Amino acid sequence: MTTTATTPATKQFMSSAQLLEHWQGHRNLTRRVIDAFPEKELFEFSVAGMRPFAKLAVELISIAGPALKGITEKNMDAYNEEGFNPTTKEDILKKWDEETEVINHYFNQISEERMQENFNLFGQYEFPVYQNILYFIDNEIHHRGQGYVYLRSLGIEPPFFWERF
């Protein structure tokens, strides 16, 4: 079988380096959203019985780094958000910044071929690796959109959506 770069099915949309930069830009914005909450409201405020933004941040932290580690090491350790129990905004921001490096470290070890292979992430989500990674980012944008409503409900102007770096 031969393929060419111009076959619609295989032409590149973006490189892995571009995806990583895009993701870290989103993570910078999410960091600003975390930081925009007053300490108390970060841990306590919510709308319609949904989770406070601190809980959503813990979810995001519990996915990205551990998932990439699982993918590169081919381990299927279960998803777990019990290992990180922050009590202050500072705890969350510090861990957020540490995970930035963890993400870069593991992401850069994933080859082009591996992106297309199926992997049973957390022993539970069997998809091509690139789809799992897109899911992490989409999930972050989704929950952050929720955070924007919390901030507006608190009378706080959220950060600009387009400001990433």
Place this chain on the structure above:
Amino acid sequence: MTTTATTPATKQFMSSAQLLEHWQGHRNLTRRVIDAFPEKELFEFSVAGMRPFAKLAVELISIAGPALKGITEKNMDAYNEEGFNPTTKEDILKKWDEETEVINHYFNQISEERMQENFNLFGQYEFPVYQNILYFIDNEIHHRGQGYVYLRSLGIEPPFFWERF
């Protein structure tokens, strides 16, 4: 200058066909979110003075197809959401489905090389084409996350985030 497929800067994350499938999956989910709103609340309900979900849907409809048309035709017509003024949920869903085909039509005309070229979208947003396209999807996920909070506030269970097709 020589490059190889294994250079980190150029290795593929995903193909254009995969990105389009991913986007249309998100659009299916957004369609379900539109449909989950009662007619009246779709046009009137909001939280914290933000726009009702019908207005957000009109924004999404005014971006995707027109933007891709602008990119493929290299026209820099300004962004405009005045041309579509739906008064019923059915109006929005019908237009949504029409735009599905418009998106497929124009997206498939964008070459791998073009994805990397700068374009001044709507005469206003000068970025590489792939970044503009990612922005459309991110913006949709962001506003849809806002819609999830509206639905929860209305006591309505939103569609599953992971259900796309």
